[in-house]
Amino acid sequence: MGETAAEPWEPTDTGVLRLPSGRLVRGRGLSRPLPDGRVPTYAVYLLGKEPPEVPWESRWLRWPDFRLPGDRAEAAEVLRDAWHRAAADRVELACGGGRGRTGTALACLAVLDGVPPDEAVAYVRRHYDRHAVETPWQRRYVRRFGT
Numbered sequence: 001m002g003e004t005a006a007e008p009w010e011p012t013d014t015g016v017l018r019l020p021s022g023r024l025v026r027g028r029g030l031s032r033p034l035p036d037g038r039v040p041t042y043a044v045y046l047l048g049k050e051p052p053e054v055p056w057e058s059r060w061l062r063w064p065d066f067r068l069p070g071d072r073a074e075a076a077e078v079l080r081d082a083w084h085r086a087a088a089d090r091v092e093l094a095c096g097g098g099r100g101r102t103g104t105a106l107a108c109l110a111v112l113d114g115v116p117p118d119e120a121v122a123y124v125r126r127h128y129d130r131h132a133v134e135t136p137w138q139r140r141y142v143r144r145f146g147t
Contacts, residue, residue, distance in 0.1 A: 009090050013037055015098065017106055017128045019113040023086040027106050027128055029098025040092035042085050044078055046101040063101050066134065068141050076146070079105060083112040103132025107142040117143045 009016045009024040014035040016026045026040065030051070040058075045051040048064035061078050062070040069075035082091050086109070093109075095101035106128055107120040115123050120142050121133045133139055 007038065009038060017124065019110060020115060021113050023113065025086050025106065025109060026092045027098055027102040028092055028094040029096060030094050031096050038090055041089040043092040043094060044082050046093065046095040046105055065096060066100060068137060079108045080112060083109045099129055099131050100134035100138060103129060104138040104142060107133055108145045111142065111145050117145060
């Protein structure tokens with residue numbers, strides 16, 4: 001590791017999304033190898049079961065595949081914390097494939113960053129992955145996030 005939190009993600013790194021404020025966050029599918037380059041200083045794992053240990057600070061948010069977070073109040077708290085940390089830390093959001101749950105969480109961060117809720121899914125699809133946010137209920141969750 002040896003890197004400090006002051007060194008942000010490279011905007012061109014795999015999976016990195018630039019939010020309108022300039023904050024950089026990385027989305028990732030845990031089924032793929034860890035990308036080369038810098039590692040997260042903080043990560044949120046969006047999984048139905050507890051993730052394996054990692055050498056950086058992390059948080060598990062119970063979120064089954066193709067579904068929504070089990071505890072929406074906890075999810076809002078965790079995502080707000082991730083957004084705040086992204087101002088100084090290398091924040092990573094990750095699920096199994098890196099699209100549905102990760103895309104939904106990234107879209108929620110976009111809402112926190114000022115993107116209108118009804119535009120956040122399109123923003124993430126344009127700037128992160130065109131297949132992000134996979135289900136109608138995930139899209140609805142983003143539209144209602146923060147209200």
